[in-house]
Amino acid sequence: MKYSTVVLLKIVVWAACLGPLAWLVAHAVSNTLGPDPTATITFTTGLVTLRLLTISLAISPVRKLIPKLAWLIRFRRLLGLFAFFYATLHLATWIALYAGFDLHAMEGDVVKRRYVTVGMLAWLLLLPLAATSTNWAIRKLGGARWNRLHKLVYVAAVCGVIHYWWQVKPGVLTPMTITIILGGLLLARPVLALAQRRKPTPVAKAAGV
């Protein structure tokens, strides 16, 4: 792929990823975040986190299915880091607007409320992944170890979806869509691995772009 195309695509991805934040800031300034701005901020940052995580997880199976799209890998780190960025904003919303910086209240929430516990766990799982996202860290850890560590992203995504389910009222089915998509992506790995073992394809060659 041409260098200029890559630059252009990176700009597009950056703009798309910053879009939700820009939207939140613009509406916060004009106080048009809706009747319950705190809830709007929380819901938006949470949902964007899950969506970015899901998209980043889709890249690997899509490459395997469509070798032509192997270049998508160049954007996975960016998407993953933006997912962590929105997860951090989500966490900050809880600390500032729900707990009001009250450490005692936060401690109580983490211990007593399983959806807070599992949400916090998801963020903590993403933390080492964000920290080891540099080329330097990849070299230092070695590809195999780095790969193994970054499998944690699946655990974090599952925790994120559980966090969503435990937070909505019982009987409400809104987290269903993202759950089905994520479930499909989790299944795609073993299914694709199995298919590959049966019929070797030149994926390795394509991945070496």
Add this chain to the structure above:
Amino acid sequence: MLIGKPPGIPSSAITPKDQYLNRRRFLRGAGSGLAAAGAVALGTRSIADVFSPGMSVFAGAKLQTVPSPLTTTGEQLTSYQDVTTFNNYYEFGVQKNEPAQNAGALPTTPWSIRVDGLVKEPKTFDMEALLKMRPLEERVYRHRCVEAWSMVIPWVGYSLSEFIKQCEPLSNARYVQFLSYYDSRVERWASQTTIEWPYSEGLRMDEAMNPLALLTFGLYGEVLPNQNGAPVRIVVPWKYGFKSAKSIVRVRFVDRQPPTTWNEQAPNEYGFYSNVNPNVDHPRWSQKVERRIGLPFYAQRRTTLMFNGYGDQVASLYDGMNLKRDF
């Protein structure tokens, strides 16, 4: 058929907005004229005078009210816009903005409440009878949702106790159950949940007879918008919002605690009493604080008051009860 969507509306059939607004203005004019006539004839000025049988109770039509000593003072009202577009009415969608978009499907005329169970004799009250029963009062109440948000709303209605007296319950009636309108063909959104419909709520008789409990017909001086529970609902300001059943079609007097929707759905999360209580957390969030609707994000947070601040009037109802167990 009244219900269901027509296959499509040609643009030629759409009433221009000015004419549509004129209709509303006409209705208001007609209303005040009739009310004046009623005032002359009966020596009263009650809103019920403007409604005759067969006349539609349009959302937005003005209601005549008298002041009430039971109104809450010193609170900034939540805007009409927020009160009518941020709603929990799951039969019309689970997102807060959905009821305002979908509740237009609710056929509010004609409407009546059927009263049965432990009563002298079963009765049916139509809207005209309900509106004429007592003068309508304006009552500003704090409204605290179990989801930890709150509003301040100027309701229009009269004490539920006045209505209950007309129902003539028997002495062995210990609870009163409220059932909301339900038709799966109208409320298609209800199937997005696993909840069993119709919506059911209930109060102990002494709670229902407390003068703060309001049989409600309007807000902001106008007939209730559908998404707010048109045409008649209850408002129980010292309890979490879901206790205040909307669009009531049936009232049953019973001797045992009736099944109530959210309590059946998750008994560990939503108690039968569900009094606003900052000392009993919801399993999934603290009830110590709430977010006031309509304020900027940095100004929403405030402390939740015991019985939503109505303890002076209602705390005695629960003397000797363990409110941590009977939450």
